[in-house]
Amino acid sequence: MTTASSESLLTALIERLAAADIELKVSQKKVRNINFRLKPYQLAVSVPVAISAKQVAQAIDKRVDWALDQHKQLLIRHQRQQQLSSMNPTVAHPILLWGKAQSLNLNEHEKLVYYRQQLAKVMPELFDKWQPIIKAKAKETRIKKMHTRWGSCNTRAHRIWLSVYLPAFPIECTEYVIVHELCHLHHANHSRAFWQTVETAMPEYKQWHTMLAGKAGKLD
Template sequence: MPQLSTSLVLDLARQQLAQAGIALHVSKKRVKNINFRLKPYALMVSVPMSISASQIAQAVDKRVSWALDNHPQVLARYHHKQTPKPKASTSDSPVLLWGIEQSLRLNHDEKIAYYRQQLTEVNPSLFDKWQPIVGATANEVRLKKMHTRWGSCNTRARRIWLSVYLPAYPIECTEYVIVHELCHLHHANHSKAFWQTVAAAMPDYQQWHNMLAGKTGQLD
């Protein structure tokens, strides 16, 4: 198999990162080693002044999967810091269900219980819908109060966790998270192949991905 050129290796890495909304920035500095810094929407790479283009390309290529896997957590931490924290309150407030305001008024704990019930009710039909499309089946689905991510997947146990906060958003957001986690049963990382699998199963996934991006599950 012919070896890819240096420029092509770097271009492919840049494209994979761009698909996840990450811009690649490489700059030569007076440093001894190649340094990587993953920031919201950017992978910053500082390289020694004397390093060759092929060495840069090889180093970046090896770090693409790491950047894709860790960027969601970097984004969540960033937005969590930027979002003003609401004061703890036991007072009732309006409830959003699948993105639509309801006539109910519940306090925070009641909302969690309500959302858990709603998600439990729709999960069987949603997984029945998407598992054949993705071509992967989860052995177990659990719900959890997750503030920095919307879902997670234990590929070895084939166990998927979903955030109880999802019912506050349009149901397509929950469907996207289900598709996303099911696709991890094919690809454990966020490689180009992973995103291609997501897009093949759910062509409009980017709309729902963007809607959830930066949200931290705050209800009140």
């Protein structure tokens, strides 16, 4: 397996995990063996410093099916724990819409329904705005309750997911995420060429990138 094919396999594995809302995090550590740790919304992989990309990709490939299967059960336990630890999950709280406080008081479930509706309203217009600029077109767009990222792109299927939590931020943040993911249709990684493409399309992108960077989600 060549370096290029190893990278291609790893990209495919990242996309497969991302489709299940699982972030792949690979870290080099002073360990003898490749170690896997599955967490809610994340597969953490510790690899020895002196190991090839081919070995890493092949090892992860062997564990992806296990991770996808076990993650479903892990989430059930995690969600139960969250429910037990919450004093009153039905309490309503004021919310933000496009970065501005609203007079609405919604509980968590109602908030997600509201955010999904608001995001669905603006997505067609925003994709129509940015796709001609970037010269890339998504064949399918989806909204998902993602805990580890603000957006995700399946470069093979030209499918883009946006986080349901984006309407809490200024709408420019959503536009930036759309730009970011559309640029992945030209560059599958976060190379210098990728960031140059983002900046060409949206010169002020760093402002919105910084605003989202301090939050829980990431961009892929």
